[in-house]
Amino acid sequence: xxxxxxxxxxxxxxxxVTPLLVMLTSLVDHWPxxxxxxxxxxxxxxxxxxxVAVGRLVDVQxxxx
Numbered sequence: 001x002x003x004x005x006x007x008x009x010x011x012x013x014x015x016x017v018t019p020l021l022v023m024l025t026s027l028v029d030h031w032p033x034x035x036x037x038x039x040x041x042x043x044x045x046x047x048x049x050x051x052v053a054v055g056r057l058v059d060v061q062x063x064x065x
Contacts, residue, residue, distance in 0.1 A: 005035060011042035011065070017050040024057040 012020055027037055037058045042065050043051075054060055 005038050005059075007038040007040060009040040009042065012046070013044050014046055014050060017046065017053070021053055021057070024054065028057050 010020065024037075024039070031037060039054070039058045039060045040063060041054060041060050042063045044065055051060075051062065
């Protein structure tokens with residue numbers, strides 16, 4: 001199987017971190033290996049703990065708005 005990267009985008013505030021982590025956990029659990037999702041994350045004032053938690057699950061490109 002070839003290494004596949006699929007990029008997607010999402011925009012959140014701190015209030016939506018938990019739902020995003022639930023969605024990303026499910027995505028990663030069902031993701032074909034090898035490969036890893038790439039998330040372009042538009043965010044407004046996310047805490048460093050939240051950013052680290054997201055980054056542990058997927059590759060992430062942060063876009064502060």
